[in-house]
Amino acid sequence: MSISVETFFLDTAAEGTLQARIQQMVAQGILKGRFRPGERLPSSRRMATHLGVSRITVTLAYTELVADDYLTSRGRSGYYVSENAPEPPAFAAQRAATGTVDWTRAIGRPFTPGVNFDKPADWASYRYPFIYGQADKTLFDSTNWRLCALQALGMRDFTALTADYYDRDDPKLVDFITRQILPRRGILAHEDEVLLTMGAQNALWLSAQVLLNSRRLAAIEDPCYPALRTILTQARCQLSTVSVDADGLPPDALPDGTDVVFTTPSHQCPTAATMPIARRKALLQKAEAEDFLIVEDDYEFEMSFLKSPSPSLKSLDQNGRVIYVGSFSKSLFPGLRLGYLVGPAPFIREARALRATVLRHPPGHIQRTVAYYLSLGHYDALIRRMGRAYHERRKVLDAALKAHDLTVAGVGTYGGSAVWMKAPPGVDTALLAARLRADGVLIEPGAAFFAAEDPPRQYFRLAYSSIPVARIPTGVALIAAALKEMAGESISI
Template sequence: MTVPVETFFLHPEAEGTLQSQIQQMIAQGILSGRFQPGEKLPSTRKLAQHLGISRITVTLSYTELLSNDYLTSRGRSGYFVSETAPVPPIFAASPVTPDAVDWTRAIGQKFSGGQTPTKPQDWAHYRFPFIYGQADATLFDHANWRLCAMQALGQRDFGPMTTDYFDQDDPKLIEFIVRHSLPRRGITARPEQVLITLGAQNALWLTTQVLLTQRRHAAMEEPCYHALHDILNQSRCHLSHVRVDQDGLPPDAIPPDTDVIFTTPSHQCPTTATMPMDRRRALLDRAAEMDALIVEDDYEFEMSFLKPPSPALKSLDTDGRVIYVGSFSKSLFPGLRLGYLVGSEPFIREARALRASVLRHPPGHIQRTVAYFLSLGHYDALVRKMSTTLHTRRDTMQQAITDTGLTIAGQGASGGSSFWMRAPLSVDTSQLAQLLKPQSVLIEPGVSFFSGEDKPRNYYRLAYSSIPSSRIADGVQKVAETLARLV
């Protein structure tokens, strides 16, 4: 690797000759660790031209560094950092100098300290990772994804890859969503009613910013997706938490002054409850009665392998009051961060303008790669493969849970990728999670899904999307044994 010539510059206030300044510049780069042994330095001609000095001055500097073993010369290949160059000295850590700025006063609004938990980055090194929403490398279609990415990088797609769409999206991806993805949920939409987002979370944030103010009221499910807690709290709107039951969000429990209702009817997050058709219609009637809007997060509808998914709320909506949130992050991989919003044109217009002011649009290369992966049929094949595998894993986990006597608090009627579990009331599942980690078991404590001061601490989630069937029974057994010690 060659050290970029742009990293070299002469400080206007530096003392000493030009030759000594260059020597000091390179020596400091080596001693600080910025220049590594074996890295190639710019040629004397190139560095001289970059610094605007004579080539002989650079040559003399390199020669002196060569004699001091900072550099080595390799024939006609040039100058390199010597493998035996002086080692960077080890100094005691410098004391941290506090800022002169009073950040408690300077920060106008805080966004840290929310409820969204952090998942271990090394989760794949655990033998029993019962955590939700991570990609399983054994299921993903690496070969065809690579081919689609290469196709998107080709000369024919140079425009879509490099164009600044400003507030627009890749028309090929929009076309597929409108013609293929949405009809599977019973939804009919025009391209002007679809906006690509950086995942479902970004879609929820855009929706919240457009629809809610400090004077408006929102209703959300309890328990609920923890990131939505943070998003709605940051909006400073009036917030009501509506306790879900075995069928999801009960419409009659929604406060009458609600302006926007957030719900996950296909697989309630995190209980995985599926909202029946009669309740879906009752929810639409309740929203019409209050003149409220509904934000439908349909984050996992592809994982309906037990039976076909129920029609989306958006498909039953004749008033235009449902805003639909879809995502490819769960069915492809979470790092993709690609989702979409579907809604009436006045709403999408404002969401599009807000998105443009923050990030313009999701990267064109990512959009075009996904468009190819979808349109060439690879996505459908992947979903079928995942559904078959998850069905097997679900059956294995359900049997293991039955055998060990653990308690299921919620399971989706049509599928999904996790079980919502309940421990005895005396158990804090955060403590349970800590005791399981040394045994190479990861679970998700449920406390972050609840709101308020007196949160129940005995719930937890067991996901099976990232663990092979062969390990599920042993992992569940470890959960049961550790839980028994806490009771």
């Protein structure tokens, strides 16, 4: 491997001759572990041109480094880092100093979320991973995905792979979404009413940026998707939280003057409540009467293994007031980061222009691969396979929860991949999660979903998308034992 000449810079503050400074520059690179044995250095001619010095100066520096066994010369092949060069120290390299900058003042707008989920990177190594939104490799169709990815790499799709679409999207994927995906939710849309995004979260961000400003009021569910609350806080709009009930968001509780409502009517996040048709129509009537817009996040509608999902809110909209958010990240795999926005053409036009200033468009190869995966029928087969597996896991989970008399606070009426749980009084589920990790059990504490500064701490979410069905009963038994133990401790206190 050759070391790029661009990695070399002379320290203008260093003392000594040019030859000595070049020697020091190369030696320090070796001692710090940046240059490794066997790697080839730039030729003396290239190094001299790059540094703006004479070639003989570089040659003399290299010769001294060979004498000190930092480098070795291989005839006409050039100079290489010696196999006998001093090894870098075993201690970790120091981080670059922040200098005298006061970053608490220098950062104009903070974006670090106040509350975030702690999902360990090695979650799959845990025996009982009841965590949400992770792919199960035993269910994923890796063979056909690989074939579609290879097909998208072919010369026939060279333009789709390499072109800069600027603000456009892959026409094959958009066509399939408009003809196949959206009609399943009762939505008819033209291509100028669809925009591909980097997942649902990116779609929500684009919606907030286009629809809101500091004078406008957004209403969100409580509890809700924590990233949405962060997005709206960063948008600097006025924000109102509305507590959900067993039927989701109650329209009558929306504050006067609302401009945009963000809701998850088919599968409320995180309670899994489903908004009845009558309430959906009431929400649309209120939106028309009070002139506000609705952003509908329709996540997990594909996981309808119990019964068919209710019609989307967008499908009931007769006045163009609903912006629809969909995603392939949950149904395919979260690392895909591919979603879509559906709305009236004027809104999509502005969202498209905003997207172009930030990331242009999702990668062309990813779009074309997904287009093939959908159009060849692999996606529908995957959804059916996942539905059967989730249904079996859900039945086992329900039986285990019932056997241990655990309190279920919310379940999806048509399916989904998680249930919303409530611990006994006095139990902090953040402490519960920490205790369960030692037993190989992962759960999601529920406090992050609530907007209050001192949120309820007895809720938690149990997902069954990534845990083998055979391990569910034992995992639930461990949760039940920890809950019983912690409830007893809270009573004794």
